[in-house]
Amino acid sequence: MTELIEAPQALKQISHWIGGRTVPGESGRSGAVYNPATGQQTGVVDFATVEEVDRAVRTAREAFPAWRAVSLAKRAEIFFRIRELVHERREEVARILTAEHGKVLSDAIGEVTRGLEVIEFCCGIPTLLKSEYSEQASTGIDVYSIRQPLGAVAGITPFNFPAMVPMWMWAPALACGNTFVLKPSEKDPSASLWTAELLQEAGVPDGVFNVVMGDKVAVDAVLAHPDLAAVSFVGSTPIARYVYETATSTGKRCQALGGAKNHMIVLPDADIDMAADAAVSAAYGSAGERCMAISQVVAVGDVAEPLIDAIKERIPKVKVGDGMDPTSEMGPLVTAEHRDKVASYVEGAPNEGAKVLVDGRDGAPDGGFFLNPSLIDDVKPGMRAYDDEIFGPVLGVTRVATYEEAVRLVNDNPYGNGTAIFTRDGGVARQFQFDVQAGMVGINVPIPVPVAYYSFGGWKSSLFGDRHIYGPEGIDFYTRGKVVTSRWPDPATSKVDLGFPQTR
Numbered sequence: 001m002t003e004l005i006e007a008p009q010a011l012k013q014i015s016h017w018i019g020g021r022t023v024p025g026e027s028g029r030s031g032a033v034y035n036p037a038t039g040q041q042t043g044v045v046d047f048a049t050v051e052e053v054d055r056a057v058r059t060a061r062e063a064f065p066a067w068r069a070v071s072l073a074k075r076a077e078i079f080f081r082i083r084e085l086v087h088e089r090r091e092e093v094a095r096i097l098t099a100e101h102g103k104v105l106s107d108a109i110g111e112v113t114r115g116l117e118v119i120e121f122c123c124g125i126p127t128l129l130k131s132e133y134s135e136q137a138s139t140g141i142d143v144y145s146i147r148q149p150l151g152a153v154a155g156i157t158p159f160n161f162p163a164m165v166p167m168w169m170w171a172p173a174l175a176c177g178n179t180f181v182l183k184p185s186e187k188d189p190s191a192s193l194w195t196a197e198l199l200q201e202a203g204v205p206d207g208v209f210n211v212v213m214g215d216k217v218a219v220d221a222v223l224a225h226p227d228l229a230a231v232s233f234v235g236s237t238p239i240a241r242y243v244y245e246t247a248t249s250t251g252k253r254c255q256a257l258g259g260a261k262n263h264m265i266v267l268p269d270a271d272i273d274m275a276a277d278a279a280v281s282a283a284y285g286s287a288g289e290r291c292m293a294i295s296q297v298v299a300v301g302d303v304a305e306p307l308i309d310a311i312k313e314r315i316p317k318v319k320v321g322d323g324m325d326p327t328s329e330m331g332p333l334v335t336a337e338h339r340d341k342v343a344s345y346v347e348g349a350p351n352e353g354a355k356v357l358v359d360g361r362d363g364a365p366d367g368g369f370f371l372n373p374s375l376i377d378d379v380k381p382g383m384r385a386y387d388d389e390i391f392g393p394v395l396g397v398t399r400v401a402t403y404e405e406a407v408r409l410v411n412d413n414p415y416g417n418g419t420a421i422f423t424r425d426g427g428v429a430r431q432f433q434f435d436v437q438a439g440m441v442g443i444n445v446p447i448p449v450p451v452a453y454y455s456f457g458g459w460k461s462s463l464f465g466d467r468h469i470y471g472p473e474g475i476d477f478y479t480r481g482k483v484v485t486s487r488w489p490d491p492a493t494s495k496v497d498l499g500f501p502q503t504r
C-alpha cells in the first residue's frame, strides 16, 4: 500500500500595504508566523526598514490634503459601507485571527463585534465634529470653534486583539480626516492586510490607510518620523512608556496604553456561583491574553473557601483545544516562548510560598502552544506571580480580612487598568467606585470594557498620555481645536485702532 504523505504547505508571505497595494519587503529581515494550535509555522512576515516606513509615511502625508477635504457626509457614507462589509465578513476575519492568534472562533467573532461598535460610533462623525458658535460675542463679531484633523498619524498594536485594537485607532483617525500608518504586531499580522483590502473596497482612497510590518526598527522609525503628527500605542507597559517618552520628545501627540493586573474583589455577601462563573470566564477566556482579563481574585473574609471550591469545580470543565473546533472554549497561547514563560510562574509559585491548586501544565493538549487553566492560592505582593502581568491562563487568589485591605491592594498596584467588585451591597459598591484607582471599574461585571461611546483607558502604569482611546476622547485625540473670531464690517466704518481688542 502506498502511504499518502502530505506535502508541507507553502508559507504565506505577509508584506506591507502602501498606497493601496501590497508592497513586498526589501530589508531581507522577516519574522515567523505560527498557527498556535498546531505549532506549525504558516507564514513569513517582512520587517520594514527605515526607508520603507518613510515611504508609507510620505504616502499618507500626500493623501492627507484630499482626504481631509472629503465632506463629512461622504466620510460618513464610507463609514457606513465599512460597517456593512466588516459585519458581513466578520467570520472571515475571525478565522484569520484564530489561525494566527489561537483564540477560539467565537471569541474572535466577539473581538470583531466589539471593534465594529467603534466603527458604528464613527458613522456619526458629522455629529461628533459639531462645534460651538457664539453670535454677537462683541458688537458685529461672532466667535466659533472648529476641530480639524492632525495630518498623517500612526498606530502600533499588540498581538492580543489583531483586528479590534487597530479599529480603536484607524476608525476615529480616518473619520476625523487623518491619514494612517499601522504597525501591527508581527506575531499575527494578516488581519491588518484584510482590513486594508476591505477599506479600499469600501471607498477609502489609496494612501489614506497604510500598513508597515515589522519590529523595533519599524517602531523606532515611526517614533522618529518628523511628518507624523500623532502616535497611538497599545502593548506592554515598558514599551508603552518608551513609546510615549520617545514620541513626545519628537513633538508628537501620544496616547500609549500599557499592561495590567486586574483584581476582582469578592465580598462575603457575593453570590458565590456568579462570582466563580465570572472569575473563570474572565481569567481563562482567550487563554488570559486580554489586558482586561482578571488575573487576581481578592477573597475577603470567609468567602475564600467556598469561592475557591466553586472555581476548582469549574476548571476541569473548560474545554481546551484548537480554536477552529466549535466545541473548544479556550485555545493555545500565542507562541511557544510565551507559553513557557507563563508556565514558569506556575512552576515557581511553591518556591515563593504560594499553593498551586490546579496545575495547567498537566494534561494540556499536544502539538500546539497549549497550557491548561491554573489556579494558585495565597499569592501575595512581592511574589513574581503577583507582581508580574502573567498574560496567560493563570488565576491567583489573595486572601484578605477586610474590604479596606482589598482596596489597598488594588490601589497600591502599579497598574490601574480594570478592576471589579462582586457584592450584593449597593452602598459598598458605590464606595468602591469612589475609592478605587483604576480607569475601568466593574460592579458585578468582571471585564468592564467600555461601550464605544465612552472611552477606554487605565490609570497609573496602564496608560501614558492624557487621553483615553476611542469614544469622545478618541475624537479629541485625533483632532485639534481652532477658534475663529469673525467680523463682516461695513468698509465705511473701518479705521486704524492700535488699542487691545475690547469686547464691550
Ligand code: NAD
Pocket: 156, 157, 158, 159, 160, 161, 165, 183, 184, 185, 186, 214, 215, 216, 219, 220, 234, 235, 236, 237, 239, 240, 257, 258, 259, 260, 290, 291, 389, 391, 417, 458, 462
Ligand atoms: P508588546 O509591548 O510586546 O508589543 C506591542 C507592539 O510594540 C508590537 O507592535 C511590537 O512589535 C512592538 N514592540 C515590541 N517590543 C518593542 C521594542 N522593544 N521597541 C519598540 N517596539 C516594540 O505587547 P504584546 O506582547 O504584543 O501585547 C501584550 C501586551 O499588551 C500586554 O501587556 C497587554 O496588557 C497589553 N495590552 C494592553 C491593552 C490596553 O488597552 N491597555 C490592550 C491590549 C493589550
